[in-house]
Amino acid sequence: MEGLLAAARRVRVNRYIDICLLLFLAVFPTFSSKFRIDVMAGFMAYVIFALSLDLLWGYTGLMSFGHAVMFGMGAYVGGLTNVFQKGVPDFMANYGITEIPPFFAPLTSPALGNVLAVILPGLLALIIGIFIFSSRVSGVFFCLITMALASAFATFTNSTQQYLGGSNGINRITRFALGDGPVDVTQNYYIILAALVLAYLFCLWLVNTRFGKALTSIAGNEDRLRFLGYRTRDFKLLVFVLSGMLAGFAGLLSVRTTGFVSPVNCGLELSTMAVVWVAVGGRGNLTGAAVGTLLINWAESILSEHIASQWQLTIGVILLLFVLFMRDGLVGAALGAQDRRRQKKLREAL
Amino acid sequence: MAILEVRSLAVSFKGFRAIDGVDMDVERGELRVIIGPNGAGKSTLMDLITAKTRPTSGSVIFDGADITGLDISAISSRHGIGRKFQGPNIFGGMTVLENVELALKGHGTLIKALFYRRTRRTLELIAGALERVGLYEKRDLPAGILSHGEKQWLEISMLLAQSPKLMILDEPTTGMTAEETYKTGELIMGLSGEHTIIAAEHDMDFVRQVASTVTVLHQGKVLAEGSIADVERDPRVVAVYLRDDGLESGEGGRA
Ligand SMILES: Nc1ncnc2c1ncn2[C@@H]1O[C@H](COP(=O)(O)OP(=O)(O)OP(=O)(O)O)[C@@H](O)[C@H]1O
Ligand SMILES: [Mg+2]
Numbered sequence: 016m017e018g019l020l021a022a023a024r025r026v027r028v029n030r031y032i033d034i035c036l037l038l039f040l041a042v043f044p045t046f047s048s049k050f051r052i053d054v055m056a057g058f059m060a061y062v063i064f065a066l067s068l069d070l071l072w073g074y075t076g077l078m079s080f081g082h083a084v085m086f087g088m089g090a091y092v093g094g095l096t097n098v099f100q101k102g103v104p105d106f107m108a109n110y111g112i113t114e115i116p117p118f119f120a121p122l123t124s125p126a127l128g129n130v131l132a133v134i135l136p137g138l139l140a141l142i143i144g145i146f147i148f149s150s151r152v153s154g155v156f157f158c159l160i161t162m163a164l165a166s167a168f169a170t171f172t173n174s175t176q177q178y179l180g181g182s183n184g185i186n187r188i189t190r191f192a193l194g195d196g197p198v199d200v201t202q203n204y205y206i207i208l209a210a211l212v213l214a215y216l217f218c219l220w221l222v223n224t225r226f227g228k229a230l231t232s233i234a235g236n237e238d239r240l241r242f243l244g245y246r247t248r249d250f251k252l253l254v255f256v257l258s259g260m261l262a263g264f265a266g267l268l269s270v271r272t273t274g275f276v277s278p279v280n281c282g283l284e285l286s287t288m289a290v291v292w293v294a295v296g297g298r299g300n301l302t303g304a305a306v307g308t309l310l311i312n313w314a315e316s317i318l319s320e321h322i323a324s325q326w327q328l329t330i331g332v333i334l335l336l337f338v339l340f341m342r343d344g345l346v347g348a349a350l351g352a353q354d355r356r357r358q359k360k361l362r363e364a365l
Numbered sequence: 366m367a368i369l370e371v372r373s374l375a376v377s378f379k380g381f382r383a384i385d386g387v388d389m390d391v392e393r394g395e396l397r398v399i400i401g402p403n404g405a406g407k408s409t410l411m412d413l414i415t416a417k418t419r420p421t422s423g424s425v426i427f428d429g430a431d432i433t434g435l436d437i438s439a440i441s442s443r444h445g446i447g448r449k450f451q452g453p454n455i456f457g458g459m460t461v462l463e464n465v466e467l468a469l470k471g472h473g474t475l476i477k478a479l480f481y482r483r484t485r486r487t488l489e490l491i492a493g494a495l496e497r498v499g500l501y502e503k504r505d506l507p508a509g510i511l512s513h514g515e516k517q518w519l520e521i522s523m524l525l526a527q528s529p530k531l532m533i534l535d536e537p538t539t540g541m542t543a544e545e546t547y548k549t550g551e552l553i554m555g556l557s558g559e560h561t562i563i564a565a566e567h568d569m570d571f572v573r574q575v576a577s578t579v580t581v582l583h584q585g586k587v588l589a590e591g592s593i594a595d596v597e598r599d600p601r602v603v604a605v606y607l608r609d610d611g612l613e614s615g616e617g618g619r620a
Contacts, residue, residue, distance in 0.1 A: 224478065224479055224480075224481065225466075225467070225472060225477075225478040225479070225481040226475070226478040226479045226481075228459065228463065228466075228467055229467065229478055231456070231458065231459075232456050232467060235456055235457075235458070236454060236456070238417070238437070239450070239454050239456075240467075241437040241438045241441075242415065242417075242437060242438075242440075242441055242447070242448045242450075243441060243467065243468050243473065243523070243527065244438050244441035244442030244470070244473040244527065245438055245442075245473040245478075246436075246438045246473070246474070246475075247438070249474075249475050250475065250478070253475055354507075358507060358510050361506055361507075361510065362510065
């Protein structure tokens with residue numbers, strides 16, 4: 016029993032938060048309205064998106080202001096795949112298109128289309144990554160390039176009326192199908208929850224490998240790591256690709272939950288919001304990404320009914336407060352307090 | 366034959382010649398100490414040898430291969446040159462053991478990093494490297510809470526985990542107490558022979574203790590080279606360095 020207690024005390028606090036969060040999410044549908052269940056499912060897809068940003072920014076120190084592009088690509092590819100199952104969508108038909116264009120042919124297969132919703136964002140990340148990381152640009156430059164990417168992607172989707180629905184985007188996307196038809200709200204909720212658990216476990220595995228430790232060290236002191244014989248460029252490239260794929264996966268889940276995707280879902284705004292979620296929850300521990308995403312999104316959904324016009328301002332103030340007074344975010348602060356207590360004990364024991 | 370041959374190496378930063386035509390041969394297993402006043406170019410010379418900085422001219426030949434301007438990671442992984450920077454450079458968030466584990470030779474490629482497993486063999490290698498510097502007992506502490514001196518030893522231990530042919534140590538005793546400095550001297554003497562070592566130092570007690578060949582740098586040029594006794598007697602060295610820095614009394618050379 017004492018051994019068990021000692022072991023429990025050695026666990027880092029965020030693992031307890033993880034378990035509480037999981038239990039809460041597992042029982043959430045039992046006491047919530049259909050509407051709330053559906054909203055929460057959408058937020059859980061956002062959590063996966065935030066996890067992907069945490070790998071990139073929290074662990075590796077690469078702050079992206081364009082990560083919503085990866086999310087949006089997954090959403091668009093997943094959305095198109097879904098609407099193509101019912102033939103040529105209206106936004107195409109309005110332009111006199113009577114057959115699905117040949118370059119969209121792979122998306123007529125649901126399986127291939129859904130896989131591509133994950134693969135293509137990874138491919139985009141690979142191409143951009145090769146360009147960015149081989150020229151050894153600085154962190155600020157990475158921010159700027161990803162930011163430019165976000166506006167380019169929004170402009171592209173906005174202006175591609177006949178293929179991507181322009182500013183209206185793609186609507187009437189149905190939920191995942193199980194058996195003979197789309198699942199209901201609660202079933203969809205649990206599909207997303209299962210996907211979230213898998214994504215979380217994958218991230219947890221990844222950051223605990225030697226690869227993950229190398230990522231953390233890149234954020235800390237990249238040159239030091241290069242002198243230890245690591246080709247850090249390859250490491251950054253792989254994490255960028257994995258993070259892009261995970262963001263695409265989140266986009267796919269999101270679009271099949273909310274039923275629509277438009278340029279607003281994948282521009283600078285969502286990219287910035289994801290940075291805020293991770294900053295508020297705390298970066299570099301996964302738990303923070305989840306906590307921050309759920310807190311901010313629920314706050315937005317509840318408060319914006321009352322203070323809709325001031326919501327942007329509120330978010331700005333929140334971000335400022337965290338940057339000034341709680342740099343490590345909520346979970347980061349809890350972890351920091353625990354670490355300090357432990358180190359004090361260790362010092363006393365020496 | 367020398368394991369390291371530095372040939373008319375030079376680099377300028379915006380016209381300022383930080384290293385200005387340096388020739389230097391280091392024999393296999395030798396312990397070479399580089400001294401010189403602040404700004405003499407010691408760290409820059411190390412940057413050039415380890416490809417952190419590209420030379421304006423000249424070349425670096427290591428173990429028969431031209432390594433001038435290679436990729437930094439290849440300097441370590443392919444050619445076996447390990448480098449410790451000036452001041453501690455450890456990963457404070459990880460434990461002492463994890464720091465050495467991260468440095469362990471031969472696991473730096475992507476695939477190996479993803480599927481690396483801690484085995485009895487890797488643990489033995491890590492333990493060996495830690496025992497060498499006397500930090501094995503502290504292996505589970507967060508590296509960030511080690512003392513300044515211990516951090517420097519941890520870095521040396523990380524280098525050992527790389528089993529480098531050449532170890533480059535930039536001011537390994539900075540910030541150490543006299544006792545720690547002495548212990549570091551013993552440690553480094555113990556490592557030479559097995560490894561070739563180049564160390565930059567200010568602490569003359571350390572230099573006398575390890576009593577090896579000394580290269581004196583001054584304004585980017587080699588001013589003198591030889592045993593510590595010869596160098597200390599050299600009037601040019603006394604003029605530019607020993608006298609005005611008060612180093613003869615072994616007080617350290619911080620300006
Ligand atoms: N990247 C750089 N750009 C411009 N100047 C540089 C650069 N690196 C070094 N220098 C200059 O080159 C000179 C030599 O510096 P270096 O750091 O090699 O001296 P050092 O002998 O290691 O001194 P210290 O004992 O203080 O460590 C200094 O004047 C320094 O300002
Ligand atoms: Mg120096």
